[in-house]
Structures are given as structure tokens and as C-alpha cells.
Amino acid sequence: MISRIPTCLTLFALTASCFAVNATLHAQDEADEQTVHSMCRLGLASSAVAYVNARRELASSDRDLAAKWTILLMECHAQAGLYGGSSEEGNGNRSTAERWAACRGVYDTFVDSDKDNPRLPWLQWQLARCELLRAQAEAAQYLAAPVNIQPREQSLQRIRQLLSDLEALEDDLANRQPLAARGRGQGEKQAPAEQLAALAVDVGLLRCEALLLRTRLYPRGSADRIASATEVDQQAAAILQRTEPDWPSRAQLLVAAATARLDLGQSAEAVRTLEQLANSANHRQARLRAALAVIEHIAYSRTGGNSPSTSADPAASISRGYVLLEHLQVTESGPEIDLAHIQLALAEVARTSGSERQAAMQALVAQAQQLGKRFGDYWRSRADALLVGSLEASSTDGGSSLTADLV
Numbered sequence: 124m125i126s127r128i129p130t131c132l133t134l135f136a137l138t139a140s141c142f143a144v145n146a147t148l149h150a151q152d153e154a155d156e157q158t159v160h161s162m163c164r165l166g167l168a169s170s171a172v173a174y175v176n177a178r179r180e181l182a183s184s185d186r187d188l189a190a191k192w193t194i195l196l197m198e199c200h201a202q203a204g205l206y207g208g209s210s211e212e213g214n215g216n217r218s219t220a221e222r223w224a225a226c227r228g229v230y231d232t233f234v235d236s237d238k239d240n241p242r243l244p245w246l247q248w249q250l251a252r253c254e255l256l257r258a259q260a261e262a263a264q265y266l267a268a269p270v271n272i273q274p275r276e277q278s279l280q281r282i283r284q285l286l287s288d289l290e291a292l293e294d295d296l297a298n299r300q301p302l303a304a305r306g307r308g309q310g311e312k313q314a315p316a317e318q319l320a321a322l323a324v325d326v327g328l329l330r331c332e333a334l335l336l337r338t339r340l341y342p343r344g345s346a347d348r349i350a351s352a353t354e355v356d357q358q359a360a361a362i363l364q365r366t367e368p369d370w371p372s373r374a375q376l377l378v379a380a381a382t383a384r385l386d387l388g389q390s391a392e393a394v395r396t397l398e399q400l401a402n403s404a405n406h407r408q409a410r411l412r413a414a415l416a417v418i419e420h421i422a423y424s425r426t427g428g429n430s431p432s433t434s435a436d437p438a439a440s441i442s443r444g445y446v447l448l449e450h451l452q453v454t455e456s457g458p459e460i461d462l463a464h465i466q467l468a469l470a471e472v473a474r475t476s477g478s479e480r481q482a483a484m485q486a487l488v489a490q491a492q493q494l495g496k497r498f499g500d501y502w503r504s505r506a507d508a509l510l511v512g513s514l515e516a517s518s519t520d521g522g523s524s525l526t527a528d529l530v
Contacts, residue, residue: 159199164457164498168203168222175199190242193233194249200225201253205260206499219500226253241314244299244322247292248329254285255333260501262340266508275340282337289330296323327362328372331355331379338386348386355383374400374409382416394420401447411455414447418463423512425470441470458502461494465506469513484510 155178162171175196182188204222230250234243261278265271296319303313313319334355341348359380366373378400384393397420400413421444444467452460465487472483491510495503 155195156198159195160202163199163202163206166206166499168199168206171199172196172203186237186240187242189237190233190240190246193229194246197226197229197246197249197253200229201256205256205501223253223257226250226257239312241312244292244296244314244319247288247295248322248326251285251288251292251326251329254281254288255329255336258282258285258333259336260504262336263501263504263508265340267504267511268507269511279337279340282333285333286330289326289333293323293326296320296326324362324366324370325372327358328376328379331358331362331376334358335379335383338383343386352383352386356380356387359383371406374404374406375412378404378409378412378416381413385416385420390420398447401450407454411451411459414451415459415463417447418444418466422466422470425473441467444470458494458498458505461490462502462505462509465490465494466509469509473513 159171159175162168162174175192179189179192179196182192200222204219204226227250230246233240233246240246258278258281261274261281265273265275265278299313300316300319300323303316303319334351338348338351338355341351359376362376363373363380378397381393381396381400384390384396394417397413397417401410401417404410404413421440425441444463448460448463448467451463468483468487472480472487475483487510491503491506494506
């Protein structure tokens with residue numbers, strides 16, 4: 124299963140792209156997943172959907188494989204929703220709204236055709252993930268234009284429903300596990316109990332991701348934000364206590380918990396943890412998210428935020444961010460890296476003034492526009508959110524005239 128954690132910089136997960144794979148999937152499944160993500164990133168969502176549909180047809184006689192390819196098809200539509208607005212080959216491409224609707228449509232069609240499939244809980248997990256990605260897209264729209272609160276309300280409502288759905292899924296898994304343990308050799312009506320248990324843990328991780336996204340929709344320092352971050356930290360601690368050290372998603376959960384602690388007055392400890400994970404986590408997506416979380420924290424602290432964890436010397440602190448970014452660029456590329464460049468550039472702009480600052484901001488506006496052309500409206504919104512947040516944190520002489528260019 125694919126999983127991601129949102130932060131302000133990446134709006135962690137969920138966007139991602141390039142995600143962690145559930146332990147129940149095999150190496151070939153991960154390769155298939157990466158192929159789909161790469162195609163969507165390149166604006167080839169229609170081709171990705173056609174590819175996955177063809178593989179699903181070939182696997183129609185195998186219930187497990189049919190479920191796997193259905194999950195990937197849902198992921199295709201969700202990724203196309205995130206990358207909507209980027210160029211795609213051919214004509215007749217679906218709108219972004221249609222892509223999001225297609226996620227649930229694919230799920231409903233599968234359930235109608237095989238309502239007793241043992242892999243239905245995994246499809247329900249994927250449906251929840253699609254909803255989380257959609258909530259992330261709505262959050263990006265709001266942060267890019269905070270005067271329009273409708274996307275924020277939509278995102279918060281979607282997260283509330285998602286948390287309720289995940290609770291129901293956990294209850295279902297709790298009921299299935301003893302049946303699976305007793306039912307071996309009796310028609311295999313349930314997936315193996317150990318796989319159901321692993322999925323239950325992944326449901327907990329997805330809940331932490333949803334709570335972390337909700338945290339980002341509240342103002343920094345507000346009671347709601349602190350309460351939401353506290354819930355992430357508590358949920359993560361509970362999951363870590365009941366999982367083994369070799370749990371595949373452990374590093375991702377550690378990133379989520381440390382990111383939440385940045386809002387809980389524990390930033391020094393959190394930054395140290397994130398830097399360690401960025402350098403040594405055993406999963407590339409966890410390393411990426413950890414580094415981006417530190418870069419976000421450094422950039423925010425240099426553009427108007429308080430940061431007891433970073434160096435008192437702004438140049439030295441920003442330098443730490445660039446070191447992490449250079450480390451990332453050895454193995455990573457894509458819109459997340461471009462956003463990190465913009466965020467660190469904004470931190471440097473905060474140390475300038477007058478015409479120099481205005482010229483630098485205009486150059487960053489151009490970068491944001493280019494990012495949108497390359498990767499779609501979602502990523503343009505993400506870049507705009509950084510620029511708008513910078514203007515809010517530090518008023519500039521040219522701020523008023525620039526704001527109109529940002530949204």
C-alpha cells in the first residue's frame with residue numbers, strides 16, 4: 124500500500140508521489156506502482172490508466188491480482204487529480220473533478236462485482252488514501268489564496284469523514300482477524316490474519332497523516348493546531364509501541380511524530396530526529412519527507428517565525444537547509460525539490476530589502492508559474508502558498524503589488 128505524510132512544504136503525502144509500499148506487496152508491485160507514479164508526473168495519466176486497465180483485465184481470473192490492479196487504478200486517478208492541469212497526451216482527458224470522482228467509481232464497481240473479495244479492506248484503505256490526497260489538494264488551494272475559505276472547509280470536512288471511515292475500517296479488521304485465524308482451509312474467505320494485522324497498523328499510519336494535514340489547516344500557535352499536533356504525537360507513540368522495529372513504515376511514522384512536535388515546543392529535539400532520519404532512514408520516501416520537514420522549519424524560522432532549534436546565525440541556518448537539499452538531489456528530482464528551492468530562496472529574500480527584495484520575489488513568482496506549467500495546478504498552488512505565506516510573515520515594500528501575481 125502506498126502511504127505519505129503531509130507537511131506544509133510537501134503537505135506531506137500525500138503527494139507525492141513515490142510512496143512506501145505495504146509489507147504485503149512484493150517488489151514487482153512496488154515497481155508497478157513507481158511506473159504509474161512516474162507516468163502521472165510526466166502528464167501521461169491517460170496512458171497510465173490504460174496500462175493499469177489492461178493489466179487488470181489480464182488478471183481478472185485471479186481475485187488477489189484483480190484487487191491489486193484495482194487499487195493501482197484508483198491510485199492512478201488520484202495522481203491524475205493531483206497533476207490535473209499538466210499536459211497529457213491525446214484528447215478527451217478527464218477534468219480534475221472527474222478524476223477524483225473516478226477513484227470512488229472504480230471502488231464501487233469492484234465491490235458490486237466481487238463484494239466478498241478478501242482484499243476489500245485494502246481497497247477501502249486505498250479509497251481513504253484517495254480522499255486524503257483530495258483533502259491535500261483542497262488544502263493547497265486554500266493556502267495559496269487564504270481569503271477563500273471554502274477549500275479549507277472542504278478539506279476539514281473531508282478529513283473528518285475520513286477519520287470516521289478509518290475508525291470503521293479498524294473495527295472491520297478487528298472482526299476479520301479472529302475469523303481469518305479460525306478459517307484457514309475453509310474456503311479462504313478472509314485474507315491471512317497476519318496481513319490483516321499489518322493493514323490495521325497501516326490504517327493507524329494513515330490516520331496520523333490525516334491528523335497532520337488537519338494540523339496544517341489551523342493557524343500556527345493556535346489551540347486547535349496544538350491539539351491536533353498532540354493527537355498525532357500520541358497516536359504515533361501508541362502505534363510505535365505495538366509494532367516491531369523492522370515494521371516497513373516505522374520511519375514514516377517517526378517522521379510524522381517529529382513533524383508534529385515542531386508545533387509542540389519541542390523543535391530542537393524534532394529537528395535532530397528529522398535530520399537523523401533524512402540521513403539514515405531505510406526508506407527513501409521517509410528520508411525525503413524528513414529532509415523537507417527540516418527545510419520547511421528552517422525557512423519558516425528565517426521568514427518571520429520563532430525557531431529555538433536553529434542557529435542564531437540566519438546564514439548558517441539556511442546553509443543547513445541547502446546541505447540537506449544537496450543531499451536530496453543526489454537521488455531525488457521533481458516538484459518537491461523545486462518547492463524546497465523556492466522555500467530556501469524565500470528565507471534568503473527575507474534578509475534583503477527594497478528593490479532587491481522585490482526583484483527576488485518577482486523571480487520566485489516566475490518560478491512558481493513555471494512549476495505550474497510543468498506539473499499542474501496543484502503544484503502551482505503549493506508554490507503560491509509558500510509565496511503568500513512569506514508575504515504574510517514579513518511585509519515588504521512591494522508586497523501589495525506582488526500579492527496579485529501569486530494567486
